[in-house]
Amino acid sequence: MADLLSSLKITDKLGNGHFGEVFRGSDDVRPQLAVKVIRSKANDTPERWEQRKANLIKEGSNLQKAAHEHVVQVHYINKAPTEDAIYLAMELCEGGSLQGQYDAGPMTSGEVHKIATHVCHGLGSLHHRDMLHRDLKPGNILVDKKGTVKLGDFGLVTDDLLLRYPP
Numbered sequence: 001m002a003d004l005l006s007s008l009k010i011t012d013k014l015g016n017g018h019f020g021e022v023f024r025g026s027d028d029v030r031p032q033l034a035v036k037v038i039r040s041k042a043n044d045t046p047e048r049w050e051q052r053k054a055n056l057i058k059e060g061s062n063l064q065k066a067a068h069e070h071v072v073q074v075h076y077i078n079k080a081p082t083e084d085a086i087y088l089a090m091e092l093c094e095g096g097s098l099q100g101q102y103d104a105g106p107m108t109s110g111e112v113h114k115i116a117t118h119v120c121h122g123l124g125s126l127h128h129r130d131m132l133h134r135d136l137k138p139g140n141i142l143v144d145k146k147g148t149v150k151l152g153d154f155g156l157v158t159d160d161l162l163l164r165y166p167p
Contacts, residue, residue: 095143
């Protein structure tokens with residue numbers, strides 16, 4: 001099959017994370033995307049960066065399969081055409097993260113119940129696929145335009161951990 005050209009367009013920066021920068025984006029299919037751009041770290045050797053890229057592509061493929069109402073949908077992952085970076089195109093959650101609400105002070109018990117229920121459903125869907133999030137915090141819990149709470153920032157999600165005791 002011939003290589004397909006991506007129609008991904010990246011615009012304004014939405015934020016920074018430990019694993020990369022997040023930008024607003026769009027493509028021919030989705031008018032609103034969140035695009036995480038992941039680049040080599042200062043301490044990466046060329047070999048380590050190549051291994052990280054391979055792992056990121058594998059992880060992105062796995063996360064595409066983790067479709068659930070309470071998990072941010074990963075649409076696709078690409079190697080950047082003009083730089084040595086990985087682009088992870090995901091559902092844009094217009095409500096942002098819960099970090100602002102957390103910093104503002106206590107929430108009502110109803111809000112906490114809704115958030116906890118949505119987070120537990122999202123974690124359950126990942127665990128059902130033998131995946132662990134490992135970085136659950138207010139900044140990694142996002143809200144879409146309908147108010148649905150979703151797990152995001154999958155930089156530490158892994159399916160390589162053993163989940164069972166040795167036989």
